[in-house]
Amino acid sequence: MTDAAPPKSERWQIQVRALHKSFGAQHVLRGIELDIERGKTNIIIGGSGQGKSVLMKHLMGLLQPDTGHIYVDGEDIVGLDDVAIGTVRRKFGMVFQYAALFDSMNVVENVAFPLTERYRLPRAEIMSRVRDLLQRLGLPGVEAKFPAELSGGMRKRVALARALIDRPKILLYDEPTTGLDPIATKNVDEMIRRTADDFGVTSVVISHDMASTFRIGDRIAMLYEGAIVASGTPQELLAAPHPALREFVETSGAVRFDAKGRIL
Ligand SMILES: Nc1ncnc2c1ncn2[C@@H]1O[C@H](COP(=O)(O)OP(=O)(O)OP(=O)(O)O)[C@@H](O)[C@H]1O
Ligand SMILES: [Mg+2]
Numbered sequence: 001m002t003d004a005a006p007p008k009s010e011r012w013q014i015q016v017r018a019l020h021k022s023f024g025a026q027h028v029l030r031g032i033e034l035d036i037e038r039g040k041t042n043i044i045i046g047g048s049g050q051g052k053s054v055l056m057k058h059l060m061g062l063l064q065p066d067t068g069h070i071y072v073d074g075e076d077i078v079g080l081d082d083v084a085i086g087t088v089r090r091k092f093g094m095v096f097q098y099a100a101l102f103d104s105m106n107v108v109e110n111v112a113f114p115l116t117e118r119y120r121l122p123r124a125e126i127m128s129r130v131r132d133l134l135q136r137l138g139l140p141g142v143e144a145k146f147p148a149e150l151s152g153g154m155r156k157r158v159a160l161a162r163a164l165i166d167r168p169k170i171l172l173y174d175e176p177t178t179g180l181d182p183i184a185t186k187n188v189d190e191m192i193r194r195t196a197d198d199f200g201v202t203s204v205v206i207s208h209d210m211a212s213t214f215r216i217g218d219r220i221a222m223l224y225e226g227a228i229v230a231s232g233t234p235q236e237l238l239a240a241p242h243p244a245l246r247e248f249v250e251t252s253g254a255v256r257f258d259a260k261g262r263i264l
Contacts, residue, residue, distance in 0.1 A: 005071060006074075008073065011037060011038060012037060012038065013037065013072070013169070013170060013202045014034075014035070014059060014071065014072050015034075015070075015071040016034040016059075016068070016069070016070050016071075017033060018033070018068045019058065020032075020066045020067045020068055021054060021066055028051040028226060029051050029054060029055060029226055030225070030226030032068070032226075032227065033227075034055075034231070036059075036202060036219075039196075039201075039202055040219055041193065041203045041205060041216050042205070042218065042220075042221070043205045043206075043216070043217040043220045043221070044056070044220075044222075045207055045213055045220060045248065046248075050223045051226060053097055053174055053206065056174055056204065056206055058070060059072075059172060060088070060094060060172060061077050061080070064078065064079070072170075073091075090168070091169045092169075092171070093114075093163030093164055093165075093166065094163055095159045095172065095173045097174035100159060101147040101158060101159060102147075103146065105146075106146050107144070107146075107147075107150075108144070110162055111162045112126050112129075114162065114166045115129070115166060129165060130161075130165065131143070133165060134161055137157050137160060137161050137164075137191070138157070139158065139161065153180060156180070156191075160195065167199075168201060169202060170203075170204065171196075171199075171204070173192065173206065175206050175207060175208060176192065176205065176207075177209055185209065189215055192216055193216050209252075210252035213234075214234050217234055219232065219233060220232070222237075230244075230245050
């Protein structure tokens with residue numbers, strides 16, 4: 001094993017090396033090795049409690065590991081001071097697992113929050129950016145509404161708008177379709193793909209949902225017992241499935257393939 005940094009790479013935007021994290025006696029991440037491909041939709045799958053959310057929080061410096069490295073555009077973000085980590089964090093937008101909208105703020109205030117928190121911008125500019133983004137995400141007319149007045153699917157899109165407002169290079173989604181019906185799930189899947197295409201971002205998506213995973217993933221990594229046990233394109237994963245992955249796919253029953261191995 002070597003501690004040498006991987007060379008700055010055009011292809012890989014984030015590279016995680018030998019990452020360990022414990023909470024008390026619980027060793028959650030046990031030597032994670034993970035590569036996130038620039039401009040692609042990268043999906044992380046794994047069972048409940050395996051450490052997916054913990055891993056994702058490390059990617060943007062919201063948690064610090066016990067040991068290991070996280071290279072973002074070639075820069076190791078582990079151990080950076082608050083100012084430096086703040087700069088790195090501006091590359092990221094995150095759509096959190098549990099509705100992370102502020103209930104006491106309306107839609108405009110929620111979406112504008114990263115801008116008002118980080119910069120001194122004229123109100124007119126903030127409003128025009130927020131309106132433009134809500135329009136692009138198919139959310140006109142909701143500006144003055146509060147989160148409680150929106151459907152679950154609309155709340156997800158508002159959360160996405162907030163994650164996008166500061167024009168991140170990397171978007172992290174933690175189980176964006178949990179709690180949505182199949183049609184709303186498909187809509188969110190399409191939104192993730194369209195966002196990747198329209199905004200040119202690198203997407204990292206945590207998912208439980210195998211059908212979604214194979215529908216939208218360019219690369220898939222499986223987290224199991226604290227390590228990434230399989231990773232690659234959907235076809236690569238299915239060609240050589242790790243037993244844990246095979247079980248995951250088979251029990252989901254949601255994925256069927258045509259003769260060429262494409263997802264039906
Ligand atoms: N801040 C924390 N303090 C202590 N333990 C934590 C903390 N965050 C997570 N854990 C523990 O780490 C383990 C992994 O949690 P994590 O939230 O990453 O799971 P997950 O894979 O995202 O699961 P799910 O699919 O249910 O969201 C869990 O056992 C959890 O209790
Ligand atoms: Mg989670």
